[in-house]
Amino acid sequence: MLARLGALLSLWLAVLVTGAAGMGAASAEPLQAADGSIELRHGTITTSVDGITRTGPIELSYHWDRQHRGRPGLASFDLPFTLAAAPATPWGIFIPRVGNVFEVQLNGALLQVYGDMSVGNDADYAKAPIYVPVPGHLLTAGENHLQIRLRADSARRAGLSRVVVGPATPVRTELFESAYAWRFTGSVLLTAFSLIVGSIALALWLTQVDTGAVGRQRRDGIYFWAALAEFCWAVRVADGVIAEPPLPWVPWGVLMAACYAGWAASAMMFCYHLAGWARNPRLQWLRWPLAVVVAGTVVASALALHREQPVWLTGWLAVEIVIIGVFVGGFVVATVRNPSTERMLVAIAALVTVAFGMRDWLVIRLSDAYGETTWVRYSSIFFGIALLLIVLRRFHAVSTQARGWVAALAERVAQRERELALTYAELEQVARDQARTHERERILRDMHDGVGSHISSAIRQLQSGQTSSEELLRTLRDSLDQLKLSIDSIHLPPGDVGALLAALRYRLEPRLMAAGIEFEWAVEEVEPVQLLDAHAMRQLQFLLFEAISNVLQHAQASVLRIEADMQGDTVRLRVIDNGRGFDASQVPRALWERAGAIGARLAVESRPGRTVVQLAFG
Template sequence: MRPKWASLLMLWLAMLLAGIAGVSSAATAASEAPIELRQGTVTTTVGGVTRTEPVELSYHWDRQHNGRPGMASFDLPFTLEAEPETPWGIFIPRVGNVFEVQLNDALLQVYGDLDRSNDADYAKAPIYVPVPGRLLRKGDNLLQIRLHADTARRAGLSQVVMGPAAPVRTELFERAYAWRFTGSVLLMAFSLIVGGIALALWLTQVDADAKGAQRRDGIYFWAALAEFCWAVRVADGVIAEPPLSWGPWGVLMAACYAGWAASSMMFVYHLAGWGRDRRYQWVRWPIAGIVVATVLFSALSLQREEPMWLTGWLAVQIVFVLAFVSAFAVDTLRKPSAERLLVAGAALVTVMFGVRDWLVIRLSDAYGETTWVRYSSVFFGVALLLIVLRRFRAASVLARGSVAALAERVAQRERELAATYAELEAAARDQARTHERERILREMHDGMGSHITSAIRQLQSGQTSSGDLLRTLRDSLDQLKLQIDSIHLPPGDVGALLAAARYRLEPRLASSGIEFEWAVDEVEPVERLGAQGMRQLQFLLFEAISNVLQHAQATVLRFEAGMQGTTVQLRVIDNGKGFDAVKHRPRSLAERSGAIGARLTVESRPGRTVVQLEFD
């Protein structure tokens, strides 16, 4: 009976331990899942009046305060079931105009100067803020976002997502960044290319009229002006700190938007042939009035801090543009052609997107939405480009007789160039892979290989202790782990490098009886530290720590990092026995610091050794 009861007791204990482990694993997994912060409190100050109230994100400042400027402080509490084991990040789709982010009373990031009005605007691109290690804690946490809002500048705060750095950055931030920031850059480049082609054709294609006077085709001029206006307007999406204050800059952007619409209508005006019909020549005056009125109403809206002046005028403008496009569509159905049908379709889609943007951006409470017209404008730009190129081709055929043979030769040349480029690109990829393999093998040979060689020699000598041999093998394993980590480190991110080193080496220090202290503040990225430089810095820090483990007989090791003005300062400090830093200056540390352009300072005395690196 006793063996039976003993077996049952052992089975019960095993089940209990398995249940505890399952609960722990579930808590850890829950703590590592991204969380979306929507609810909290907001404290606003508008016109000298401060008010605190509950808030549910997103928060559209212009809708809540009628476009008046002011300050807001958002407190977003959240609870974690366990302390995260991996680095976290914060993703904010839209926030502005200028703001700062704090987590558990620690300042993480500052974008702009909260005390300055009508200056920078960081609401144009999504934001990602890395969270330093150990800043999050089990239980209650508080994310605070303070912002300064300018008049009628789309200020506010969207919902906030927090979670492990890898999925939050790659799956959320980078995708949003590509659509809004990178997409704006590509659209601007496309508009500049189309505008440049149209302008070149307007300058070079000169025809003679019936009286023998030379004239240029206006359709090229208006296409160029439309695309240049749109390029400037789209460029605003990537300029966080414009060269002008918000008042003049906002009027300029509104004028560019109106200039694009008016120039596009003049392009259609010439394409439809209305310029040769006296019945339609009056249309030119209200088209010009669109630009003038937009400038006046945008200036009035900003001066009086009442965005509805511009919103109302944009409604009138949309009605006029819709009527103009509808008249052109009807005329196209009566006299259809490929050019007219292409432009009419693009114009109708653009107008529909413009109506959507007016309703969502100017009237609704939704915050975080972006305009659709910036993307539909591509259709119109493609239509302009195709028509301009088709007319140029027709003019070239009339002037030179035939273009077919030339086009075939150009196409053949393009195919040859494409084939050659593909071969060069394949060769470049093979060469890059070869160089990367050589680099990895070289670093493994110089780093881990040298430690394993030392371990073999220690075994062969028969004079080493198991502790020394174990230390050598652990150094080899730690260096291999750090080499793997270095592949994923972003260039110049010294904070991420220190966090990775801490994650890898803190257990090793603890097993060696060394207390680890962490005093790392947020530091600016070091631009000149590329992938190779980051690896050199990682090896330098590892060597400094390895010296402490092997020689210092220390009980405390401390990491310090911070900003001294514009200088990034890193320090590794131990309380070991010290050494003569003048006679025995660490040669390897000096070589590695020189390779990455850092200033190395080594101070040592019994009870305190400091290895300091500084980057300007």
């Protein structure tokens, strides 16, 4: 089976070489088509190479590097043709390939100049087909002479293909525009396609990051090599539309050769990852021949261009094709053993590309044919499509898997949220129960500390037998007032000092009147105090009650005034009486402790006729 395939391949290559080399072996006379156009194939040529000038007959096409072993020089082609009558319509000249720089003359008149004939290794106009319009008056009945003078640079595919002259409409629309679309427009489209595929692959490589088991972030190499292959090929194909390179010829030529090799090596690295060889430590050595392909191409192209000997690059390209061919053969075998749609696509594209690369090497580098276009330029699109399909398929698979993970994670998060909601509800219930328990404990504690202590005092007073009924009644009234205030405190909003004062007035004003004390109320609207929670409100209530109770019991006052106002952001409360006063340095300890507990600033001033207990918040 392999022997038959080898024989068929050899026959196919032989046909390619024979067909390319045999072009132009027909009649020696200009060939005139039915539309009146004439194909010019014969004439005379004058060449100047290394100071030696020669003149002789020529049969087009003329491949400069094959004829002069890559040496640069000048050439002048004289291509005669005969017309039965002077044409009445405009004519045109179609040249599929000519270069590197040249000028076109007809019957001694200069028609067009492409580049500077006096400067070598500069522009290169052999990359695109040429159309030169011909004014009708320049053509005469009888013999006419088309002269094409060119300057040929080494290893830049200089020369002249067969030339067609004829009526402008068929020559331009049927010949030139078709060739231009394939070579120039096709190069632009291929460049754009490669840039798009490369950008997609690069974006995926940058964004698709996998965190391994050890916590290291890892990107999929298959995307990187796909991007690098397409970017290298985009630069290489773009050269087909750049007549004047931005770099000098030698660096530019080396760069183009390196991009060609970089494309081939990157595409093979794509296959390397696709076949799963990257995960096999025993196959790691396969990367080194591909590195040799790139390095060898750079060296060989530099030698070929610097020494003006294209044979260096021609020979190395043969080695490169063998290396790539062996690699592709191994990939095909691996694909047959473990087939998949992705691998089959790439294997077919790789086989076609290698076959076209061999054809290009034989036709472009070895045969005398000139004017041929590389086939790899167009076969690479199949490889690009295969890369794009695989990249998109893999991205779709990863996205599907990621969506599955996201859905599973969302379900787990929802389950956790439901569990947390239940737990939170349970905690809220426990918190409410605890709050009620704490509130009960606080009320009991307040009753014990306030009401209980007053009742205990009343009991001791009765037991002593030395207390008057008036003192005992005052103690019991204090106990009752404090009990009422404790009950009121349950419903007080946190921080609402105004409501607290109103409750205090409601409970104590009747007692003050009964004691013959005039009560003055000077309470303005005040802002809520944020730091006063329920417990602090109770402490403030005790503090104010104790201050008022002291007035009732000890001050012998006739007027009690309560004030509340705002000074900026500060809430200020005052309990003022006109009693006998006391030593302000001996303020009851309970007042200081309660004031400190609620974050209030306590100030006390006292003299006969005026005692002020002030609290400030904020």
